[in-house]
Amino acid sequence: MARPREFDEEAVLERAREQFWTTGYAGTSMDAIVAATGLGKGSLYGAFGGKRQLFLRVFDAYCARIADAVADGLTGPDDGAFVRLCVHIRAAAAGVAADELRRGCLLAKGTAELSEHDPDVTARSRRALERIATALADDIRAAQRHGDLDPAADADELSTLVLAVLRGMEALGKAGMDGDRLERVAETAIGLLPRTGQASRAVPASR
Amino acid sequence: MARPREFDEEAVLERAREQFWTTGYAGTSMDAIVAATGLGKGSLYGAFGGKRQLFLRVFDAYCARIADAVADGLTGPDDGAFVRLCVHIRAAAAGVAADELRRGCLLAKGTAELSEHDPDVTARSRRALERIATALADDIRAAQRHGDLDPAADADELSTLVLAVLRGMEALGKAGMDGDRLERVAETAIGLLPRTGQASRAVPASR
DNA sequence: CGCGTAATTGACTGTCCCGTCCAAAACGCT
DNA sequence: AGCGTTTTGGACGGGACAGTCAATTACGCG
Numbered sequence: 455m456a457r458p459r460e461f462d463e464e465a466v467l468e469r470a471r472e473q474f475w476t477t478g479y480a481g482t483s484m485d486a487i488v489a490a491t492g493l494g495k496g497s498l499y500g501a502f503g504g505k506r507q508l509f510l511r512v513f514d515a516y517c518a519r520i521a522d523a524v525a526d527g528l529t530g531p532d533d534g535a536f537v538r539l540c541v542h543i544r545a546a547a548a549g550v551a552a553d554e555l556r557r558g559c560l561l562a563k564g565t566a567e568l569s570e571h572d573p574d575v576t577a578r579s580r581r582a583l584e585r586i587a588t589a590l591a592d593d594i595r596a597a598q599r600h601g602d603l604d605p606a607a608d609a610d611e612l613s614t615l616v617l618a619v620l621r622g623m624e625a626l627g628k629a630g631m632d633g634d635r636l637e638r639v640a641e642t643a644i645g646l647l648p649r650t651g652q653a654s655r656a657v658p659a660s661r
Numbered sequence: 662m663a664r665p666r667e668f669d670e671e672a673v674l675e676r677a678r679e680q681f682w683t684t685g686y687a688g689t690s691m692d693a694i695v696a697a698t699g700l701g702k703g704s705l706y707g708a709f710g711g712k713r714q715l716f717l718r719v720f721d722a723y724c725a726r727i728a729d730a731v732a733d734g735l736t737g738p739d740d741g742a743f744v745r746l747c748v749h750i751r752a753a754a755a756g757v758a759a760d761e762l763r764r765g766c767l768l769a770k771g772t773a774e775l776s777e778h779d780p781d782v783t784a785r786s787r788r789a790l791e792r793i794a795t796a797l798a799d800d801i802r803a804a805q806r807h808g809d810l811d812p813a814a815d816a817d818e819l820s821t822l823v824l825a826v827l828r829g830m831e832a833l834g835k836a837g838m839d840g841d842r843l844e845r846v847a848e849t850a851i852g853l854l855p856r857t858g859q860a861s862r863a864v865p866a867s868r
Numbered sequence: 869c870g871c872g873t874a875a876t877t878g879a880c881t882g883t884c885c886c887g888t889c890c891a892a893a894a895c896g897c898t
Numbered sequence: 899a900g901c902g903t904t905t906t907g908g909a910c911g912g913g914a915c916a917g918t919c920a921a922t923t924a925c926g927c928g
Contacts, residue, residue, distance in 0.1 A: 455895055455902090455903070455904085456895065456904030456905075457893070457894040458894075458904085458905080459905065460894090476777065478687055480685055480688035481774075483884075484886060485886090493906085493907090494905090494908065495908070495909095496889080496905075496906060496907065497906055499886095499888080500904085500905070500906085504886080504887075556783070557777055558773065563773050566769060566770050566774065566832075569763055569837065570763045570764055570835075577837070579836035579837060582836075583833065583838065608849075611845050611846070611849045612849060614842060614845065614849070615846050615850055615853070617829070617833065618826050618830050618832075618833055618846050619822070619825050619826055621829040622824070622825030622826055622829030622830075622832065623825050623829075625769060625773075625825075625828035625829065625831070626821075626825055628772050628776050628777075629776065629786035630776065630783040630786060631787065631790065635821060638821065639818070639825050642815075642821070643825075646822070646854075648853065662873070662874085662924095662925055662927065663874030663875070663924085664873075664874050664925050665874085666874090667876075667924095668875095690915060691916060700877095701876055701877045702917080702918090703875080703877065703878080703918085703919080704875065704876055706918080707874085707875070708875090711916080712916070
């Protein structure tokens with residue numbers, strides 16, 4: 455049998471993620487990752503292959519994680535669907551607003567930096583957003599069934615719009631827009647969702 | 662008198678912009694800019710000071726240019742205000758959709774890469790988006806005066822939401838979302854704008 | 869025509885970069 | 899205990915990196 459690994463792969467990936475997240479792909483040197491993880495260079499290359507493969511691995515896990523989290527948050531019985539949607543939109547705004555360091559989202563940052571030249575990155579971003587859009591659409595359909603959202607609206611198109619608003623808030627946050635304003639964007643978006651006639655007077659409040 | 666410059670500063674800035682745009686800040690070497698512009702290293706440093714200052718210069722011009730363009734496109738008489746808004750939203754979607762190379766917007770890319778660590782970049786991004794938001798709000802107020810948009814809506818909040826949708830479409834485009842879907846996002850957003858009672862049946866068509 | 873001024877050119881410095889390589893070490897199995 | 903196998907740690911190579919510098923060149927004014 456061979457010599458066993460001395461490091462925890464998950465922990466190393468987490469450190470590497472932090473590094474890529476804060477300094478970007480091109481801005482991160484393998485030496486920086488070596489320093490951050492404590493691994494020797496041979497171990498790092500032996501275990502992960504190289505800078506690009508390491509990034510892809512980190513990016514993959516990140517994408518999967520947030521897509522799972524969103525799908526989780528939006529899944530449930532029909533009678534809570536609309537509230538879940540509102541909560542999610544508000545939480546996204548609050549998350550961006552709370553991000554004092556303006557680190558933003560690794561998905562957005564990685565996509566912005568690399569999607570132009572790396573189809574593998576693009577594919578991962580697209581899939582993640584696709585999964586989020588699907589989760590939104592499913593929740594919207596549930597809200598329609600329950601009578602909170604206008605059943606005449608196209609759930610797929612509405613979900614893509616909501617996704618655009620979510621990603622837009624992230625972009626505005628990175629550009630330094632203040633938190634209050636971001637949260638008002640969320641409220642405005644929620645207020646414009648097509649409600650059914652009887653529901654349109656009662657918008658679930660956040661505070 | 663001194664020896665005159667042999668290069669056109671604007672042309673050099675344009676080449677430098679292309680370089681930063683396609684390979685990002687950290688991913689662009691000064692040697693690459695030297696190669697792209699044809700200048701010698703001494704000239705480049707003498708004229709612009711260094712990598713960071715050169716980028717800031719390029720970024721500044723880019724931000725000013727797009728903010729101007731948006732303000733231009735949204736300015737005019739009240740009776741065309743709503744159409745101008747729709748045209749702008751559709752054009753933004755079409756622009757992203759037509760961007761086969763997925764280069765995206767330098768404002769978005771630069772902000773994503775640098776705003777976290779460079780307050781000067783953040784300030785420039787914020788000001789540019791602020792100007793765009795103001796142009797949108799002015800146009801929305803004009804559309805309200807003319808009776809196309811519900812005068813009860815808060816123009817500032819609505820304009821920030823529209824801005825979020827615009828930046829969101831850009832983000833989705835970079836993640837590889839197909840053009841049709843982006844254009845449907847634009848239509849959905851337009852369709853949800855709060856119309857006045859008598860206007861709400863007549864949405865200006867795009868095709 | 870020479871002189872001061874400023875632009876040009878590209879060689880150069882010292883640092884950082886990615887990835888490779890190898891000797892030493894840590895295991896389980898026999 | 900000896901073996902094969904894998905990990906470890908760090909030195910190393912070749913190249914790229916940002917920025918400097920000195921010698922040269924081009925201009926207009928006196």
